[in-house]
Amino acid sequence: MSENGVGLIDLQIMWNRLVAVVEEQGQVLMRTAFSPIVRECGDLSAGVFDLQGRMLAQAVTGTPGHVNSMAESVKHFIDHFPVATMKPGDAYITNDPWMGTGHLNDFVVTTPCFKNGRPVALFSCTSHLMDIGGIGFGPDATDVFMEGLYIPMLKLIEEGRVNTSVMAMIRANTRLPVDTEGDTYSLAACNDVGADRLVEMMDEFGIDTLDTLADHICARSREAVLEEVAKLPRGTWHNEMTVDGYDAPVTLAASLTVSEDGIHVDFDGTSEASRHGINVPLSYTTAYTVFGLGCVVANAIPNNAGSLAPLTVSAPEGSILNAPKPAPVASRHVIGQMLPDVVFGCLKQVIPERVPAEGTSCLWNLNVRGRTQSGTGGNYGFSMAVTSNGGTGARHGKDGLSATAYPSGVRGTPVEIAETQTPLIFWRKELRPDSGGPGRMRGGHGQIIEVESGVGAPFEILAAFDRIDHPPRGRDGGHDGAAGYVGLKSGTKLRGKGFQEVPPGDRLVVMTPGGAGIGDPASRDRDKVAADLADGLVTAENATAYGETTG
Structure with missing residues (x-):
């Protein structure tokens, strides 16, 4: 059996190798990071993407909030820097909460991978930086601009030459310039290691493109998740949970619908956005919601664009789970990490023994x-x-x-x-x-x-x-x-x-x-x-x- 002339066994082996490649990428990030929260605690993500921006594999080391929001951030990089304009040695950076991983303290770096002068993939990674200026890593700010340095989509490295202006700006806007500069270089370095390992793998298997492998990974993963969803009864279930909030309790309300197309969670009825930095961008809301779903419904299926596709999320704009810019979001994890428990409250009505x-x-x-x-x-x-x-x-x-x-x-x-x-x-x-x-x-x-x-x-x-x-x-x-x-x-x-x-x-x-x-x-x-x-x-x-x- 084969797909586009490539044997299914070879495709599975290459898939496993991709996971090994990104795990090495993640380990390089963890071992070279300056911030203890990354180096000692693994607050990071690393992954490889095809040229369409589909996440093909993620490192085992990493957090759902980083991985599953990074899965969408690469598409934003491609929108700003089309693949056709990318050059070997380029690397791009942002910490935009709405195009990255939810708050300014996470830098996302994306790097194109070239083989024989042609782009074949993108590597992306995220880590938490302890201080990026502003009021500091806490919930007291009343807008995102108080929370620290805001980096739009920028080119960090151009054909191997570091953008010294960007690095100077980063150093000047932090209480920890040594750590912050070191962490930024650590992010870029781990992507380079991932790219080197991918090219070695492609040479070993004699392939010049990831197209067939990418389609195989996404199709098989999506099918596997839908098979698990098909075992559940169809219908809609509801749950509410109240948490402390900043100065008033916050209600997190969810409606979970199981259909033949997958599972959709709607957070209509959730409290409005807060004046303080506990708000959650929708990308981060989605990241932890689908992680909770995956843990219960599809925990044996690798996490990638295909397995994520049948799990969808919506929240009213202006709610605490879909707070638009310039809402303060520094402590978005305090609310966002509650969301698996919220969806578990829906799923316990369907499969209580697994929740x-x-x-x-x-x-x-x-x-x-x-x-x-x-x-x-x-x-x-x-x-x-x-x-x-x-x-x-x-x-x-x-x-x-x-x-x-x-x-x-x-x-x-x-x-x-x-x-x-x-x-x-x-x-x-x-x-x-x-x-x-x-x-x-x-x-x-x-x-x-x-x-x-x-x-x-x-x-x-x-x-x-x-x-x-x-x-x-x-x-x-x-x-x-x-x-x-x-x-x-x-x-x-x-x-x-x-x-x-x-x-x-x-x-x-x-x-x-x-x-x-x-x-x-x-x-x-x-x-x-x-x-x-x-x-x-x-x-x-x-x-x-x-x-x-x-x-």
């Missing part, structure tokens, strides 16, 4: 900043996102995961790295007992973290936390996960969102939420209850939720 209970969902990053630090090496003070996570929701036959970032997949920042990069001391970082919602299957646990300045100076926390007033909801008799908390060791409670100062001599105390439980806690296996008690995950005072007594 988890609600979890923390959004990252609980400790975005810390200070104006003084010895040995800054060319930077102005310090700024860091110490990635932290809460618990995930219980699953049908398994407990939730503790201190795990779902749906983002970002790893937690090691304390050793945070203390090396900042003058902060982490006095405590441990699992939070009793935070996982009791149930037949228990929710995952959150964490307790205590941080203090080690140099007798105040530091800022650019808070962007949620699930404080509206914790993850239990299901089928399971209890809610514990609510989050942020405050000072001295007893002052801090706001969940907004810039605040931690004074010298005091400690920042953060308690991340726990995931919700599924099922009646009294029906939980007694051995599991005993194990949780022995491990200190459930205290004797709270074991009564499972029908246990302290005797």
